[in-house]
Amino acid sequence: MAKKELQPVILSGGSGTRLWPLSREHYPKPLLRLLGEHSLLQATVLRLDALRGELEVKAPIIVCNEEHRFLTADQLAAIGHPAQALLLEPAPRNTAPALHVAALEAARERGDALMLVLPADHLVARPQALAESLLRAVGCAQAGDFVVFGVPPDRPETGYGYIRAGAKTPQGARAVDAFFEKPDAERARQYVESGEYTWNSGMFMTRVSSWTRALEKFRPDIAAASRRAWTEAKRDGAFVRLAPEAFRASPSESIDKAVAEPLAARPLEGVRPSVVPLKAGWSDVGNFGAVWEAGEPDRQGNVVSGDVLLEDAQGTLVVANGRLVAALGLRDMVVVETPDAVMVAPRERAQDVRRLVTRLNEAARPEALQNRKVHRPWGHFDLLHAGPGFLVKSLVINPGAAISLQRHHKRAEHWVVVRGVATVTRGEERFELRENQSTYIPVGMMHRLENQGEAQLEIVEVQSGAYLGEDDIERFSDIYKRA
Secondary structure, eight states: OEEEEEEEEEOOOOOOGGGGTTTTTOOOOGGGGOOOSHHHHHHHHGGGGGGTTTTEEOOOOOEEEGGHHHHHHHHHHHOOOOOOEEEESSOOOHHHHHHHHHHHHHHHHHHSEEEEEEEEOOESOOHHHHHHHHHHHHHHHHOOOEEEEEEEESSSOTTSSHHHEEEEEETTTEEEEEOOOOOOOHHHHHHHHHOOOOEEEEEEEEEEEHHHEEEEEHHHHHHHHHHHHHHHHEEETTEEEOOOHHHHHSSSOHIIIIIHHHHHHBTTBBBEEEEEEEOOEEEEEEEEHHHHHOOOOOTTTTTEESSSSEEEEEOOEESSSSOOOOOEBBBBBEEEEEEEEEEEEEEEEEEEGHHHHHHHHHHOOOTTOOOOOEEETTTEEEEEEEEETEEEEEEEOTTTTTTOEOSSSSSEEEEEEEOOOOEEEEETTEEEEEEOEEEEEOOOOOOEOOOOOOOEEEEEEEESSSSOTTOEEEEEOTTTTTO
C-alpha cells in the first residue's frame, strides 16, 4: 500500500528580537545554532525524518524573507534537504498570508495536499514523540479538521497562547472550544490549575482545501491579496519571488487570528478545529529564559556555551561567541557576548530584550541589523578594524563563487590574498593572485573577485575614501541576480 503523502510547510519569517544580540534583522532566529550542531531551521527539517517510515514526506516548502534566501538555501543544502520551493516575502505580513501562498504552491504540485505547518524556530527535545503526535493527527486532518498541537503546560506561562479543549472527535482528537491570547500571570495560573488548557504550539496540520475554505470565508482580503502575489510571482529555480505590490497589499495577520479563532467560534461544514496533545519537550525558545530552560545545566543550574569561566554563579546563562567571558557572583542572570555587542540582563526580564532592539533601531545603530560577520551569497566578510576614512575587512569567498562585477564611486580598495587563489577582474585586465600577492582598485574602476578553486579564498580588503557605506556599489553583472 502506498504511503500517505505529507507536504511540510515551514514558516521562517521571524526575526527573534528577544534573542539579540545573537539574532539580527539580517541574521534572524531560525538561522541560529542555539543548542547543538544544527540551526533551528535545520533541526526543524531534520526531525521530520522520524516520519519517513510511516509517511511519504515531501521536500519542504519554505516561506522566508527575500533578504535571507541564500542563507536559508545554504543551510538546507548543508543537511542534504533542499526545499521544493523557497517562497520569498518582499515584506513581513505575519503567518496567515505566508501560509496561503505556501498552500497555493502545494496545490500546484500535489492538488489537495495534506500540509504540516511548522514554525522554523522552535525546539523539540524528543523528535520521536513529535512524530507520534503527528501520526495521530493525520486521520483528523484528512477528514477535514484543522488540527492544532497542544502542549500540556507544566507552569503558568504568560508568553504563550492557550487552547481549551472540548469533547472527543470521531477521529480520536478533541474539539477546540476556544483559543486564548497570551494571558496575565493570574489567568495563566487559573488555566494551568484547571487542567482544561494546553499551550498553543503554533504547529498545524490540515488539507489545502480546508485551509483555503476557512481563509476565504473569514479573511477573503488576505486570500485575494496572497493569491495575486503568488500568481504574479517570478520563478528562479527554487526561488519564488512573490509579487511585491500584491503581497504588501495583504493585511498582516496571524494564522490564529485569521482562521483558528473564528473557526473555533463558527466551524464550517466539514472543517472544524481539533487539538492533538504534544508531549515532546517543545519550546518556542522565544527568549533567553527559554534557552536557559532548554539547556543542560551544571550542578549550580548554570547553562554555558563557548569560552566561559564562572565562579560562584547560580541559575545563569552565559553565551560567548568570540572571547573569554568570566563572571563572578552572578545569580539568575543572562550574559550574551558577540564580537560587536554584549547584552546583560536578569533572567526574569529576558522578555524585555526587545526593548533594547527598539532603542537601537530608533538610534539607527547597525548592531540591530547585522553582526560584525556579514553573510553574502558568495561567502561572508568580517569587519576587522575601522577608522576615519578607512575600513579593514576579511573576505571569505566560497569555491565556485564570485562577487558581482561592480564599481564604487566614493572608495578605493586594496586586496591582499591570505589563502587560496583569486581570479581578479580589474578594468580591462583579468589575472590571478596567489597568497601574499595584492592589487589596488582605484575609485570608479570596474572590478570583480572570483574563486575558481576548490578551497575557500580569503582576502584582506582595505577600503579608503570619503564614504565607506555598503550602498556605494553599482552592479553590472551578478550570478546571484541581486539588484
